[in-house]
Amino acid sequence: xxxxxxxxxxxxxxxxxxxxxxxxxxxxxxxxxxxxxxxxxxxxxxxxxxxxxxxxxxxxxxxxxxxxxxxxxxxxxxxxxxxxxxxxxxxxxxxxxxxxxxxxxxxxxxxxxxxxxxxxxxxxxxxxxxxxxxxxxxxxxxxxxxxxxxxxxxxxxxxxxxxxxxxxxxxxxxxxxxxxxxxxxxxxxxxxxxxxxxxxxxxxxx
Numbered sequence: 744x745x746x747x748x749x750x751x752x753x754x755x756x757x758x759x760x761x762x763x764x765x766x767x768x769x770x771x772x773x774x775x776x777x778x779x780x781x782x783x784x785x786x787x788x789x790x791x792x793x794x795x796x797x798x799x800x801x802x803x804x805x806x807x808x809x810x811x812x813x814x815x816x817x818x819x820x821x822x823x824x825x826x827x828x829x830x831x832x833x834x835x836x837x838x839x840x841x842x843x844x845x846x847x848x849x850x851x852x853x854x855x856x857x858x859x860x861x862x863x864x865x866x867x868x869x870x871x872x873x874x875x876x877x878x879x880x881x882x883x884x885x886x887x888x889x890x891x892x893x894x895x896x897x898x899x900x901x902x903x904x905x906x907x908x909x910x911x912x913x914x915x916x917x918x919x920x921x922x923x924x925x926x927x928x929x930x931x932x933x934x935x936x937x938x939x940x941x942x943x944x945x946x947x948x949x
Contacts, residue, residue, distance in 0.1 A: 747774040748865050751794035753811075754827065755780045759850060763798065763827075766854025773858060782811045789815060789822045796861050800850070801828040801839065809842045816843030823864045828875070836875065837945055846870040885946040886928045894921040896947050899938045 750773055754760040760778060767773050776792040779785060782799060789797055797815060801808045812824045825846035826839050836847055845864040848857055849872050860870045885892065897907040897918075904922075908915045922934055931937035941947045 747772050748861060749774050749776045749793060749795045750861065751776060751785065751789050751792060751797040751822070752778045753782050753785050753797060754778075754800040756800075759800075762851075763857075767858060767861075769854065770858045773861065782808060785811050786814050786818055789819050794822045795865055797822055797824050798848075798857075798861070799824055799826055799844075801826045801847075809838050812839060812842040812844050823867075825860060825864055825870070836871070840869070847875050848872045849874060885941075885944070887925055887941065887946055891921050891925040891928070892941075892947060894918060895925050895938050895941050898922065898934050899942070899947060 750767065752760055752763055752775060754763065757780070760780070764775055764778065768775055776794055777788050779788055785797060785799065788794070799808050799811060808826060812826070815822055815824055820843075823845040824843065825848055826844050827848055827850045828836075829850050839847065845867075846860050846869065848860050848870075852860075852872065860872070863870050887895070893911060894907065897910050900910075902910075904915050904918050908918045911918065922937070925941070926932070926934065926937045929937045929940040931940050938947070
C-alpha cells in the first residue's frame with residue numbers, strides 16, 4: 744500500500760475535531776499524525792510530524808489562520824493547507840488563497856467529500872467547496888474606484904477626516920467627496936456602513 748497522506752488537524756473545538764478524526768481515520772490512505780487546539784504551534788507540529796496536509800480551522804484562536812498559512816507556505820511548502828470554515832466571506836477566502844491555502848472546505852462536510860479534497864490538495868490541486876464557491880458568485884465586482892477604495896480603507900482604521908486627509912496626502916474636501924461617492928455606490932447611509940458593506944463584499948482587500 745502506498746504511503747498514507749499524513750494529516751495535521753487544527754481546531755479549538757474538541758467535538759468538531761473529534762468528528763473530523765473519526766470520519767477521516769476510516770480512510771485507508773489517510774493518517775492523522777497530530778491534533779492541535781490552537782494554531783500557534785502549527786508550523787512546528789507540521790515539521791515534527793512530517794505532515795503532508797494541515798486542516799486548519801479558519802476561525803480558531805491563536806495566531807491568525809492567514810498568518811499560519813503564510814508561514815507554512817514559506818517554511819514548509821510541502822505541507823499544504825486546507826482551511827475549514829463555517830462561512831464563506833469572500834475577503835477571508837481570497838486572503839487565504841493568496842496566503843497559500845490550497846483548499847477551502849466547510850466544517851461538517853461529509854468525511855468522503857473532505858477526504859477527496861485532501862487527496863486533490865495533496866496532489867497540488869486547488870480545491871474550493873462547491874457551496875462556498877457558489878456563495879462567492881453572489882458577490883459582484885467592486886463598484887468603487889481606486890481612490891474611493893483607498894479612502895474607505897483609511898476610514899476603516901478610524902479617525903477624523905483631517906487625519907484621513909493627512910494619511911492619504913489629499914485635502915479634507917477630497918476625502919469628503921470620495922466618502923460621499925463611496926457611500927452612494929455602496930448603498931450605505933453612513934461612512935461606517937459603507938466600510939462594512941465594502942468589507943463584507945471583499946472590496947477592501949489589500
